[in-house]
Amino acid sequence: MERVLLVLHTEPDGALGKAALESISVARALALEVAAGEWAIGIVGARAIEAGHSVGNCGATRWLAVSGREFGQSRYATDVLAVEAIWRAVNPTLVLAPGTSRWRRAIPGAAFRMGAAIDTHASEVKVLDGQVVLRRWYYRQRIEAIQSRTHRPWCILTEPGTVEPFVASGASVTVESLEVSAPPEVLRTTVEGIQAPPADEQTIRPDAELLFVAGAGWTKKQADGKVHVEEAAQLILEFLRLTKCSLGSSKSLVDMASEGQAVLPFLTHLHQVGQTGSTPRHPKGLATCCHGEEPHVVGWRFIRERRAINLDPNCGWAQGKADVLYVADAFEVMRELNRLLKEKEEATG
Amino acid sequence: MNVAYHIVTCAGIVPDPLQTLEPSMGPDGPGLRNELMLPAVLDPWAAHALYEAAHLAKQHPGSKVWLVSLSPRAKLQQVMMSVAQKAAFELVPIDGPASGFTDSVAVGEALAEAIRSIPGLERERLLIFGGWESASRGAGSTLQVVGELLGIQDQFFGVDILEVSPDGGFRIWERVEGGCHQISRCEGPPVVIGWATGTLPEPPNQPQIGMANMRQIMPALQRAQAVSLGRRGLVYHEVDVPRQQRQTRIVRNATPLEIAREIVEWIRG
């Protein structure tokens, strides 16, 4: 039988985030099958005990917390200390954790200190023929594997957005508070804060239904022999405003900025989707003026419904990479699209 | 305050992203079909780390850059032909698999061992660079092992900007959720930095630098020690290229208004 531990951290507002709630769903299901429903939950944060009560109905059989101001910050050295303390207290064989940016940084270090094997980006964790297996991607979403480990302890970071979050409700539970002191050598780093793009440039919206991808075509010479970057920017921003979708880009388009060419000012490398960019999760994606080359399209692995607008009927999207390809001028289509959406907006007030 | 840094960049090699990959099962687990025939490139995020390292070294006279790479020796030599022209560095090769199907902890241990063997590295100048994830395994759990083994507790991942303050401290921008950055201050070296894209374009080829680099690279490759990596009980049950082919409906000759209507239906539906 496995001994299962789930480690979570609080968000800056003190609550547990969506990825944490998703990983609770994974831990509950797994513990039922491999640990007779017994599992421990450990929480790290400035006020970790309160966060524990907030998911008091989750069914864990043991609760631990490392609290304190030092542990409220997302910092490798203190996070590893905190996780290590929880780990030692529970002595688990199987450790689960959500793959947030904070845990992706710290958990591998903690796992190494505990002599564990580690796998990250698990898009599914389940029991197959009595053993725990996980599914993950290799080579930037080009190859998929199902794998397991005979080594224990084994630590698995689950990929956010792959299961439904647990529906939490508060309940009073007994939380063991672990005393962890943070010596000066783990406090050489201090977190200043989060830098968000200016409000009107906050265009990466992980929870949006739709991903809108802009490709380099938006800044290229059009049929009249001229570039129309300003209109492109205005059409894209208007569409983003009307649909609240998330904005992505091809590599070529974001690279142009560093090469001093005409660019869309609101795009950065953070928007880049693909092999060397991100692999966002949205139910739908619309690509415009983007050729749909393989290194770009691997970033669409988790976009279920895909459509593209491109002048070229032989572009990559036509080769089985999109469900629908509209062979058309994206400028013309987007003008009409925005007009229709605006009419709807006005009609609904 | 000028600090001359010792910047060790860890970078693997990966098949050129434009290649179609096919897995194959061998006696030692999965690999890629014709792996040694596939054209390879320096792992992209690690390549950014190398460009950032070279840039930082230039700004801080007396600094030096090493490139530590665990890859099949012959393949690495091919990749070095172009990479050596991009930045001045000293290569520390380890002869072993570049496969994504290896265990990240074992790779981290091999890298740390190679770094320990570099003569003259000074801890108070030491920056360990690399990509925050590889384009092969994509684990994001290798550099932490290197840092742990070298006793470095200040580690940063998904880094786009590293600023050196006048007092010698660092201000570091790490990618976090929702297109934001977390900004941290660190007192200074030693640190581990897993780079994302950074801010620098790929440097142009500089044949002079390439020639100077190759004088060190060729003998280093010849001396490269072979390693075999432990697996930590890793078992692969299935390794597959998922069916990606969709039945694309190609819409020609529709007016922009017709297309717009269809898209509105779709995004509202």
Ligand SMILES: Cc1cc2nc3c(=O)[nH]c(=O)nc-3n(C[C@H](O)[C@H](O)[C@H](O)COP(=O)(O)OP(=O)(O)OC[C@H]3O[C@@H](n4cnc5c(N)ncnc54)[C@H](O)[C@@H]3O)c2cc1C
């Ligand atoms: C190591 C490596 C890593 C890479 N990683 C990535 C990555 O992470 N992400 C990524 O995106 N790419 C990546 N690439 C680059 C990739 O191979 C392509 O070069 C890139 O995706 C092309 O971008 P694009 O489609 O926007 O531009 P282009 O190839 O220039 O295509 C522009 C498209 O716009 C269309 N167009 C022009 N005007 C209009 C109009 N008015 N209406 C409709 N369509 C129009 C054209 O028909 C064309 O198809 C990588 C490449 C390498 C070698």
